[in-house]
Amino acid sequence: MTARTNRLGGSALTVLTWIVALLFVFPVIWMVVTSFKHEVDAATDPPTFAFTPTLEQFTAILDRGFLPYLANSAFVTVLSTLLVLLLGVPAAYALSLAPVKQTSNALGFFLSTKMLPIVAAIIPLYVISQNLGMLDNVWALIVLYAGMNLPLAVWMMRSFFLEVPTEMIEAARVDGAKLPTVLYRVILPVVAPGIAATALICVIFSWTEFFYAVNLTAAQAGTVPVFLVGFITSEGLFWAQLSAAALLASLPVMIVGWIAQNHLVRGLSMGAVK
Amino acid sequence: MTAVVEAPPSPEPPSTRTRAQQRSAAWKRRAPLLPALLFTIAVTQVPFLVTVFYSFQSWNMVRPGSRHFVGFDNYVDVFTDSVFLSALGNTVTITVVCVLVAMLLGLGLALLLDRQFLGRGIVRTLLITPFLILPAAGALLWKTTMFDPTYGLLNWAFGIEVEWLSDYPLAAVMTQIVWQWTPFMMLLILAGLQAQSREVLEAAQVDGAGRWRTFVSITLPQLSRYLQLAVLLGAIYIVNSFDAIFLMTQGGPGTASTNLPYYIYQRAFEGFDVGQSSAMGVVVVAMTLIVATFALRLMFRAFDVSRGVK
Amino acid sequence: MAQVAYAGASRVYPGTNSVRAVDGLDLCVGDGEFLVLVGPSGSGKSTALRMAAGLEDVDEGSISIGDRDVTHLPPKDRDIAMVFQSYALYPHMSVRENMAFSLKLRGMPKSEIGSKVEEAASLLDLTQYLDRKPKALSGGQRQRVAMGRAIVREPSVFLMDEPLSNLDAKLRVETRANIAALQRRLATTTIYVTHDQVEAMTMGDRVAVLRDGVLQQCASPRELYDTPRNVFVAGFIGSPAMNLLTLPVDGGAVKLGELEVRLPVPAGSGEVTIGVRPESLSLVGVGEDGFDLQVELVEELGADAYVHGTLAGHDDKLVVRADGRTPPRLGEAVRVALRDTGEVHVFDPESGLRIDED
Numbered sequence: 013m014t015a016r017t018n019r020l021g022g023s024a025l026t027v028l029t030w031i032v033a034l035l036f037v038f039p040v041i042w043m044v045v046t047s048f049k050h051e052v053d054a055a056t057d058p059p060t061f062a063f064t065p066t067l068e069q070f071t072a073i074l075d076r077g078f079l080p081y082l083a084n085s086a087f088v089t090v091l092s093t094l095l096v097l098l099l100g101v102p103a104a105y106a107l108s109l110a111p112v113k114q115t116s117n118a119l120g121f122f123l124s125t126k127m128l129p130i131v132a133a134i135i136p137l138y139v140i141s142q143n144l145g146m147l148d149n150v151w152a153l154i155v156l157y158a159g160m161n162l163p164l165a166v167w168m169m170r171s172f173f174l175e176v177p178t179e180m181i182e183a184a185r186v187d188g189a190k191l192p193t194v195l196y197r198v199i200l201p202v203v204a205p206g207i208a209a210t211a212l213i214c215v216i217f218s219w220t221e222f223f224y225a226v227n228l229t230a231a232q233a234g235t236v237p238v239f240l241v242g243f244i245t246s247e248g249l250f251w252a253q254l255s256a257a258a259l260l261a262s263l264p265v266m267i268v269g270w271i272a273q274n275h276l277v278r279g280l281s282m283g284a285v286k
Numbered sequence: 287m288t289a290v291v292e293a294p295p296s297p298e299p300p301s302t303r304t305r306a307q308q309r310s311a312a313w314k315r316r317a318p319l320l321p322a323l324l325f326t327i328a329v330t331q332v333p334f335l336v337t338v339f340y341s342f343q344s345w346n347m348v349r350p351g352s353r354h355f356v357g358f359d360n361y362v363d364v365f366t367d368s369v370f371l372s373a374l375g376n377t378v379t380i381t382v383v384c385v386l387v388a389m390l391l392g393l394g395l396a397l398l399l400d401r402q403f404l405g406r407g408i409v410r411t412l413l414i415t416p417f418l419i420l421p422a423a424g425a426l427l428w429k430t431t432m433f434d435p436t437y438g439l440l441n442w443a444f445g446i447e448v449e450w451l452s453d454y455p456l457a458a459v460m461t462q463i464v465w466q467w468t469p470f471m472m473l474l475i476l477a478g479l480q481a482q483s484r485e486v487l488e489a490a491q492v493d494g495a496g497r498w499r500t501f502v503s504i505t506l507p508q509l510s511r512y513l514q515l516a517v518l519l520g521a522i523y524i525v526n527s528f529d530a531i532f533l534m535t536q537g538g539p540g541t542a543s544t545n546l547p548y549y550i551y552q553r554a555f556e557g558f559d560v561g562q563s564s565a566m567g568v569v570v571v572a573m574t575l576i577v578a579t580f581a582l583r584l585m586f587r588a589f590d591v592s593r594g595v596k
Numbered sequence: 597m598a599q600v601a602y603a604g605a606s607r608v609y610p611g612t613n614s615v616r617a618v619d620g621l622d623l624c625v626g627d628g629e630f631l632v633l634v635g636p637s638g639s640g641k642s643t644a645l646r647m648a649a650g651l652e653d654v655d656e657g658s659i660s661i662g663d664r665d666v667t668h669l670p671p672k673d674r675d676i677a678m679v680f681q682s683y684a685l686y687p688h689m690s691v692r693e694n695m696a697f698s699l700k701l702r703g704m705p706k707s708e709i710g711s712k713v714e715e716a717a718s719l720l721d722l723t724q725y726l727d728r729k730p731k732a733l734s735g736g737q738r739q740r741v742a743m744g745r746a747i748v749r750e751p752s753v754f755l756m757d758e759p760l761s762n763l764d765a766k767l768r769v770e771t772r773a774n775i776a777a778l779q780r781r782l783a784t785t786t787i788y789v790t791h792d793q794v795e796a797m798t799m800g801d802r803v804a805v806l807r808d809g810v811l812q813q814c815a816s817p818r819e820l821y822d823t824p825r826n827v828f829v830a831g832f833i834g835s836p837a838m839n840l841l842t843l844p845v846d847g848g849a850v851k852l853g854e855l856e857v858r859l860p861v862p863a864g865s866g867e868v869t870i871g872v873r874p875e876s877l878s879l880v881g882v883g884e885d886g887f888d889l890q891v892e893l894v895e896e897l898g899a900d901a902y903v904h905g906t907l908a909g910h911d912d913k914l915v916v917r918a919d920g921r922t923p924p925r926l927g928e929a930v931r932v933a934l935r936d937t938g939e940v941h942v943f944d945p946e947s948g949l950r951i952d953e954d
Contacts, residue, residue, distance in 0.1 A: 102318030159329030258423030
């Protein structure tokens with residue numbers, strides 16, 4: 013192949029890539045477009061492309077009491093992620109830099125809990141929550157989301173801890189640092205990006221979690237996915253409002269995810285990529 | 287300057303720590319692990335054990351006082367329940383098809399992204415967006431703006447009249463799940479592609495391998511652990527798919543798109559049958575464990591767990 | 597300032613086949629001395645160093661620094677500083693913070709830390725890089741930061757674990773000289789681990805050769821070179837390596853081809869191992885006293901050439917140093933003479949130990 017045809021092939025491939033990407037995100041683009049429509053323009057045959065944009069759907073969403081759901085989601089996501097880090101960072105340390113004898117057993121256990129279908133536990137969780145008066149309570153979700161994300165978080169953080177060079181820890185010990193200092197001043201700053209990546213993934217999974225939220229919460233402690241369920245019966249009539257709600261509900265995670273793309277990749281590949 | 291000391295007998299006997307000291311050291315090492323372990327046991331294992339306990343009872347929540355021990359009756363019912371079996375079939379279909387299709391699409395997209403071109407960053411941002419959309423929102427959007435028989439974009443775009451959700455419910459649900467998970471697969475595989483050693487690729491070129499040959503003999507083997515991770519994590523999440531079915535088809539029409547999580551949910555929260563739904567839960571766990579043992583072994587091999595165990 | 601003494605110190609890795617990584621090491625490093633631990637990989641040299649640092653347990657015996665038994669003390673209580681092979685710089689700290697870290701941990705006042713860091717930085721030519729992160733430094737600069745981190749502490753002992761192995765050849769030679777000069781200036785007791793025998797010979801006041809965890813010999817570079825205590829040391833020290841041949845003894849002499857070499861061997865020995873350095877051999881004209889060598893390879897180094905060949909009528913290989921300007925050609929047969937019988941080292945072929953004329 014000559015350089016010229018190569019370049020031609022290259023730009024054709026670029027065009028193809030762009031088309032594929034735009035088609036792939038089209039439902040999202042359409043969601044954004046629809047959210048600025050009046051309801052009359054939202055569900056039409058053929059679809060309406062030219063319309064007068066409006067913000068009325070967003071105000072309608074707020075009027076339907078969206079904000080408390082958003083607040084619940086934020087609270088549950090942040091606290092459950094903090095809980096995961098609080099429990100997971102020491103565990104990941106114990107499984108990597110100061111390995112205990114049963115390391116692989118413990119790792120296997122953590123991962124196997126991830127493989128337990130969540131349906132298998134929902135009934136007792138419902139009954140227990142009911143008996144404890146924790147139904148429709150954000151704290152129940154916080155604990156459950158932490159339990160849901162902890163295993164994966166331990167795995168990810170372990171691989172980040174393993175990347176810390178042993179010689180650096182030894183250097184700190186020779187420099188006169190005791191274990192807490194080594195942990196806080198040397199190891200944590202080095203694994204901080206990894207911990208951030210892990211936290212990001214916990215945030216995404218907590219924010220988008222649906223099953224526990226739908227079954228264990230209602231008006232009081234409901235998170236954004238629960239708010240969306242309200243559209244299941246009336247969506248035929250309110251596509252524009254549904255789109256606006258979907259956009260608002262997804263926006264926080266979308267923005268965080270876009271900004272922290274590279275962290276996301278690192279977290280997902282469990283530290284296998286430098 | 288001192289010379290070599292000529293071997294004086296070592297003054298101390300070999301230092302041996304007492305057993306108690308060793309034990310306390312071992313506990314000190316384990317201490318950071320314990321809170322996470324206990325928490326995970328409390329949140330995941332204990333409820334499961336309670337599920338096992340419930341599964342031996344006949345217990346319907348809407349009929350108070352009906353609760354009693356029935357042995358294995360619930361299990362017998364589960365295995366003779368044709369809906370359960372079809373839900374099992376649907377679960378397997380959804381998981382296998384979605385994981386494979388999402389992975390192939392993800393591989394394709396990752397390969398398209400693994401080169402320099404104009405707007406690469408923007409394209410990548412666009413492509414990961416479906417993963418960041420709330421799955422519940424995604425499901426509702428697909429159900430309405432895409433699949434709706436009258437106003438949906440799909441029928442308009444292809445100029446056809448198809449009742450997607452009632453004629454092809456499983457395919458419709460799977461489409462949404464694949465759309466949701468393809469970016470995840472793509473990101474993982476892209477990470478793998480970019481972790482490849484340039485030199486090895488160049489060595490293959492120098493050895494006379496063409497593009498296709500290089501991809502098959504060099505890239506794919508190097509990608510294998512990323513692909514394994516993608517399959518494993520994808521499967522873990524897709525087996526539990528609930529949102530898409532709950533919001534798009536409600537398992538229907540009939541039970542055509544009911545999977546196990548949705549069926550157990552129905553039996554527990556719409557039929558209030560604690561005993562039977564618990565028995566189903568236990569059966570699902572037992573089956574998952576069989577698959578998981580295999581998958582775990584894969585995972586351990588791929589990630590070389592012995593690293594760090596000194 | 598202090599001396600470091602290993603007394604029967606051993607490190608045993610437990611297991612079904614427990615490995616004695618360092619086996620009964622008896623070694624005393626004098627106050628202010630530069631001691632090099634050298635040996636092939638797996639010889640236990642790094643382990644021995646790490647035992648002094650407190651990074652490896654001492655399973656048998658003891659180690660003392662100065663007057664204190666430090667065998668079971670943690671590293672921070674030993675008053676040592678260490679330079680690691682990978683430098684082990686803290687990536688999230690600037691050069692200044694890297695050097696100040698240990699001083700800060702000791703609770704030294706800020707102003708004092710500042711002046712000490714400045715002083716060390718100017719000593720190492722790092723002043724302009726003080727606010728950079730390690731990532732923004734070249735390999736040689738990182739190495740100097742690692743040195744700086746050690747010297748600001750003014751410890752009683754420096755421990756260095758192959759600190760030059762990540763540098764390129766030219767920089768290594770330069771840094772080698774700098775470290776040696778710095779150590780002389782600070783007069784701090786130093787233990788330096790390397791696998792490079794050139795480093796060992798050029799830097800150390802004394803060199804300790806280890807093999808399989810056992811100390812082979814500890815002596816000045818000159819002494820190691822001139823009177824290696826056993827075959828291993830003889831072969832390890834010197835480049836190219838000493839020619840070692842095991843030959844039958846006949847009437848108190850061995851035969852190198854036609855050349856009869858009289859040796860101070862006890863009567864009745866059947867065989868001996870002799871060692872001859874390449875520079876103890878020279879090329880001579882045909883007919884002179886010596887033996888014939890079939891040339892197989894000539895390494896030209898400019899000033900010198902090393903002639904590799906086979907002893908005529910034997911399988912034994914020999915290396916001879918020759919003048920670089922007139923090296924022989926491949927396949928040629930050359931005449932080789934021995935400079936002085938006194939330069940032949942004699943070892944017991946069984947034990948490998950040196951046999952000395954007494």
